[in-house]
């Protein structure tokens with residue numbers, strides 16, 4: 233099967249995410265492999281089906297919380313629920329995860345967590361660690377978006393994954409990016425959406441691009457209602473096969489100073 237998309241979280245030690253074009257020949261045989269991998273626990277939460285090589289006792293709240301992200305995506309982006317099953321493969325430690333990746337993805341550089349999509353099937357792979365909650369929220373956000381959208385602009389894909397990777401209670405004010413963004417803006421460094429839109433490869437997405445993408449997603453979801461409405465309209469175009477254009481140009485018809493709107497948003501948000 234052809235591997236269609238790949239994604240991963242840019243964590244503190246992960247380096248850059250993966251380039252799709254490099255891995256077009258990698259195959260996934262999830263169904264056939266499940267028995268051989270000896271999954272000892274399986275749970276279903278909404279569209280998520282989790283297979284683990286360890287007992288999932290204690291992880292139920294996290295899995296339930298991740299399923300709730302889909303409800304937030306439906307509410308905020310006005311996208312439909314997915315009819316597609318999303319597989320989560322969880323490993324009890326880094327070594328077993330690495331062994332699995334080496335077997336199934338021998339050409340893929342190691343990353344702490346992965347989202348892959350193959351023949352209409354989204355799969356998230358991760359292992360138990362302190363970062364597991366953030367890894368799963370991030371990768372499953374990618375999976376839930378790609379389950380209902382034929383494409384997602386790269387910066388928006390990562391910005392949304394960064395937005396939803398923190399617990400729900402932290403999404404408005406508690407994301408680690410928040411204070412950094414406000415600090416940079418005080419120093420006059422204001423990101424440009426058009427610059428983010430020009431990034432075509434995950435190799436072009438460094439730490440600052442992830443942070444800037446998060447900032448625009450926070451603005452779009454919590455700023456002027458017209459901005460979110462334009463995002464919703466663009467995603468509807470993507471779903472219907474209508475060329476969506478660039479969001480910065482669409483928003484430019486609403487405001488002559490998008491970067492200024494972003495600064496104003498973070499200046500006044502939560503006050």
Ligand SMILES: [Zn+2]
Nearest residue numbers: 239240241393
């Ligand atoms: Zn990502």
